[in-house]
Amino acid sequence: MEGEDEVILLDFWASRYGMKVRIALAEKGIPYEYKEQDLMNKSQLLLDMNPVHKKIPVLIHNGRPVCESGIIVRYIDDVWNDKAPLFPSDPYAKARAMFWADFIDKKLNQLGKNLYTTNGEEHESSRKEFLGGLKLLEGELGDKPYFGVESFSFLDLSLIPFNSWFLVYEMYGKLNLEHECPKLTAWAKRCVENKESVSNTLPDKSKILAFSQDRRKKLGLE
Amino acid sequence: MEGEDEVILLDFWASRYGMKVRIALAEKGIPYEYKEQDLMNKSQLLLDMNPVHKKIPVLIHNGRPVCESGIIVRYIDDVWNDKAPLFPSDPYAKARAMFWADFIDKKLNQLGKNLYTTNGEEHESSRKEFLGGLKLLEGELGDKPYFGVESFSFLDLSLIPFNSWFLVYEMYGKLNLEHECPKLTAWAKRCVENKESVSNTLPDKSKILAFSQDRRKKLGLE
Structure with a gap:
């Protein structure tokens, strides 16, 4: 159509x-x-x-x-249901993908934002919770190439935008994501290398870093 | 199955x-x-x-x-896809139902809760926002018998649980819902009268009122 x-x-x-x-x-x-x-x-x-x-x-x-x-x-x-289905066809796999995507939207996004917009106690608790959330997702991925049972799908596209923010999270959250979450890091690399929909969409990490630095300046954090 | x-x-x-x-x-x-x-x-x-x-x-x-x-x-x-479809089949109607159900879960529920768990400024602003939210939903319903285009469906079952709380909202929010939202009030009555799934599920309003009074006592509000 x-x-x-x-x-x-x-x-x-x-x-x-x-x-x-x-x-x-x-x-x-x-x-x-x-x-x-x-x-x-x-x-x-x-x-x-x-x-x-x-x-x-x-x-x-x-x-x-x-x-x-x-x-x-x-x-x-x-x-546009004639190509590239974005949800797993199995109802349980679909419900799990929706659950984790909801977790990312409701919790992880805000925690990630707190890493570069807060200081002190809120920063420290967000850092722990953020890393804990990523580790849960690492567990959900397991040894699959993508979160989608059959292929790249809803949960993959819900989480991969974080990849362009990884540099920001690492810098302000003092995290080494490759060390802490090796499977997630490999998954993110795989998405960027194999999916043009991802590589053509995600902004350059250095631009996102500059954007977050600008935000911090406006918030009086540096 | x-x-x-x-x-x-x-x-x-x-x-x-x-x-x-x-x-x-x-x-x-x-x-x-x-x-x-x-x-x-x-x-x-x-x-x-x-x-x-x-x-x-x-x-x-x-x-x-x-x-x-x-x-x-x-x-x-x-x-259980063999009977009583719970989502509109039209993608746009489905997206709208999901949007409003999300609005109810994310916003309206908390505002309704604030009516009996807060005092002062927070109470007053919640009261206004809560009523504003109900009026948006009244507009979405319009003159249809149910929110679902074809029949009782996702948005109906997402909103109708409020019916058992109406007495609480009216009492602590100082609202007259029949006067403020006549179409929603008629819709709620229609759901309770015509749908056994609703009438058999919703708890008695007086029990909910007693529950909210107990909550208020525990919070030191009365």
Whole structure:
């Protein structure tokens, strides 16, 4: 159905939520118009399309908005269902993938953010919890090449955006991820090397580092 | 596949999240063993089955746990897919139902809780936001009999557990819901009158009121 479709993505380049959606669109080979958003000065289009949360990413498909990254990925999978299924077909594997993706969205994202935006006690407890969360995911991956039972799928694309932030986490969280989570590190490398949807989407780590340093300056942390 | 299945639900009677799952199980006609949990003194079974969040509800299907109410409902719909579909078949309607259910879980639940567990400024701002949220949902319902496009479905079962809490919200939030949200009030009545899955699941409003009064006493609010 691509021929007739108008697909627009409201997004912000450094957003881990936005990257999930961009990878899903790339996996499906869906052409779309990317509209970078200024989160400090939100556009009328963003406010109109997501009046409840006023957040990116928003996918606008033939004029109708879909919000919240996990819901957008599912929508993409439902509408463009002729190729590259994004969810495991087994209901239990699907439920597990959704559980961990939810854990990443609800917990891990915030903990990762705390590594470069907080100091003192909050920083230290976030550091421990963040590493603990990554180790849980390392256990979930086990010796599989991807989280998806059959192939790269929902949980892979939900976690891989962290890869572009690894340098930030390592620097401000004083972590050595290759040492702490060797399987996850190998998985991330595998995703970047084997999946064009990933390598073409993830921003350069040095750009993300510069972005986080700018944030720290604004917060008075350096 | 019911014949061979062992289905256990770890739950707490007053939980709005748990009620969602119980309604879904009732809609599908799935027999299960209900195991009430003491949330002040969590059982080893609960800790073993949901080590990450340590929360109810947990559905244990043939020994394997599924956690998080929205994910459990989807799992139920995927496994017992021969009757009573719980999601709209249209991808856009499904995405909207998921968006609002997520809004209820992430925002409305906490705001509703604040109505009977807080005082002062937090109470007043929660009251306004809670009512604003209900009015958004009233707008989403419009003049349809149920939120589901075709019938009672995911968004209906995600919101209807609030019905047993309405008395609490009205009393401590100083709200007149029939006046403020007439369409939602009529919808709730319709669900209770027409759906046995709902009327057999929702606890009595007076029991919920007594439960909330007990909570307030423990919090030193009365």
